[in-house]
Amino acid sequence: MTQRRRKIHRIYPAIPTSEGAGVRLKRSIGTPELDNLDPFLLLDQFDTENADDYIAGFPDHPHRGFETVTYMIAGLMRHEDNTGAGGVLRPGGVQWMTAGRGIVHSEMPEQQDGQMKGFQLWVNLPAADKMAPPRYQNIEPEDVPETTRDDGVTVRVVAGKFDGIDGAVGEIAIDPVFLDVDLPAGVSVEIPVPADHAGFIYPFEGSVEILDEDGTEAGAGPVVVADSHLAVLGGGNVLIVRGGADGGRFILVAGQPIHEPIARYGPFVMNTREEIAQAVQDFQSGKF
Numbered sequence: 001m002t003q004r005r006r007k008i009h010r011i012y013p014a015i016p017t018s019e020g021a022g023v024r025l026k027r028s029i030g031t032p033e034l035d036n037l038d039p040f041l042l043l044d045q046f047d048t049e050n051a052d053d054y055i056a057g058f059p060d061h062p063h064r065g066f067e068t069v070t071y072m073i074a075g076l077m078r079h080e081d082n083t084g085a086g087g088v089l090r091p092g093g094v095q096w097m098t099a100g101r102g103i104v105h106s107e108m109p110e111q112q113d114g115q116m117k118g119f120q121l122w123v124n125l126p127a128a129d130k131m132a133p134p135r136y137q138n139i140e141p142e143d144v145p146e147t148t149r150d151d152g153v154t155v156r157v158v159a160g161k162f163d164g165i166d167g168a169v170g171e172i173a174i175d176p177v178f179l180d181v182d183l184p185a186g187v188s189v190e191i192p193v194p195a196d197h198a199g200f201i202y203p204f205e206g207s208v209e210i211l212d213e214d215g216t217e218a219g220a221g222p223v224v225v226a227d228s229h230l231a232v233l234g235g236g237n238v239l240i241v242r243g244g245a246d247g248g249r250f251i252l253v254a255g256q257p258i259h260e261p262i263a264r265y266g267p268f269v270m271n272t273r274e275e276i277a278q279a280v281q282d283f284q285s286g287k288f
């Protein structure tokens with residue numbers, strides 16, 4: 001297969017915001033600048049050592065019509081929902097929750113102090129799946145496949161495929177790729193990203209550079225992507241990334257675009273305004 005290198009289409013700095021009962025976050029999708037990146041609806045990074053920034057958590061709230069993905073880097077998050085399910089997410093663990101027709105849940109820090117670090121990603125569902133029964137994939141940290149190459153490149157495969165390793169999460173409509181990649185300074189890696197996928201990278205430690213086909217800085221040269229910046233990938237089927245001066249750790253997330261109208265109101269994401277009104281009514285009348 002011919003390699004077509006993906007370049008960076010555009011870079012968006014994450015914007016400080018607050019959500020839930022007052023949790024401080026950095027948002028990069030679901031902002032005035034980038035409403036969505038089909039099929040992704042929202043990306044929040046939490047990264048703080050100050051308990052005041054996270055302790056209020058996310059008390060009971062509903063979701064309908066999409067999926068929420070929580071990926072923990074540091075800290076503990078307890079989740080409980082109205083189906084009776086619950087548990088604690090630990091560092092390196094992931095929860096891929098398909099809200100479908102509706103769920104009410106809470107996401108609360110399970111600690112009084114210390115570091116809280118991770119991501120929440122919202123993934124859209126196609127119309128055919130928006131009213132499906134809710135389901136979860138809760139993946140323990142030990143169950144996320146991880147590979148370290150001789151050159152020190154470490155990749156955790158949350159979803160999709162890398163070096164022949166299948167990710168922990170499967171059976172998701174958008175056929176996602178979700179990798180956590182840690183690059184030593186100056187070391188590069190080629191990452192296949194299916195040509196029909198839209199996606200982004202988001203460094204959360206250090207920085208990375210995007211390289212040309214031949215792994216050099218020739219031509220357009222590398223594009224530097226700094227910590228807490230979202231870089232939207234252009235077309236192609238491979239991305240070549242190199243660790244910056246202090247190395248770089250980032251998530252790469254990609255998925256098949258859905259190409260359907262998006263009607264969005266808070267925690268409800270449907271195709272039409274009528275479906276949103278129905279969601280509000282169903283929630284208010286206790287049908288979730």
Ligand code: FE
Binds near residue numbers: 058063
């Ligand atoms: Fe939630």
